[in-house]
Amino acid sequence: MPNNSATTAAQFIVEEVILKYGVPKKLITDQGTHFKNELMDAITSLMGCKHVFATTYHPQTNGQVERFNATFYPQLAKLHDENVNHYDEYLPACIFAYNSGQHGTTGYSPFQLMFAREPVLPFDQPTSGITLAKPGDYWAQITQLMKIYKISNIISQQQLSKQRYDKQRADPTYHPGDLVFIKQLGKRPKFGELYSGP
Incomplete structure (x- = not known):
């Protein structure tokens, strides 16, 4: 722009x-x-x-954009010429590279999720000109399958993230006589104590 x-x-x-x-x-x-x-x-x-x-100073509100920027800016920085400010010339190529790459969370590229096919890249082998007839609901079936696999891949990634987190987390051990805080459950005043204890 x-x-x-x-x-x-x-x-x-x-x-x-x-x-x-x-x-x-x-x-x-x-x-x-x-x-x-x-x-x-x-x-x-x-x-x-x-x-x-988006909430000010709360990047989680716009998390997908923040994640995209974290990946995108370093790619653009590699192509940017420090002497000439023409980074905008590289934007379409960088965006296409991002969109055509497979994402670990979904298992698909954004291009594939959008168009239900892989992008044809300049170095891909040309395909024959023969097209086969497909049933009328072919694209609907493909799109539905991709949606199922995408959700499955996201769930798998969430479980993997949980396993990684849980590996780093040590469960606390308590012994008789230890001083502890107890979380107050139920109704309490708005600014009331969240925990009670020693």
Whole structure:
């Protein structure tokens, strides 16, 4: 984007998101003035899209974007020429590389999840021009299978993350006579003590 004005941001949302992929159910943005304005309110209202603002100083609100940025910025930095500020020329190639790479969490590339096929890369062997007839619901079946496998892969990754976390965590051991805090369960005043103890 040439600048971060409200008009440019709104134009990008319409042309690069809505007209290419359809209207999202929810649009999550930061609280920049280019997103927090009457023009953006009018667009999201007209399109029937809920506009949600990420909480300031709470990157977890927009976790997928933060994770993307953590991967994306180092790639862009490798290509960036310190003497010339033309990083925007490398953006499409970096985004395509990110989108065509397999992600450990889902087991698929974002491209494959979006289009139900792998991208054709410049170094791939050309395929024959023969196409086989497929049943009418072929793409629906493929998409459904990918969704099932994606969910399965996410659950597997969550379990793996839990196992890694649990390995690092030692269960506490208590002995008779040890002083401990006891968590107060049930109703308590808003600013009341959370624990009672020695």
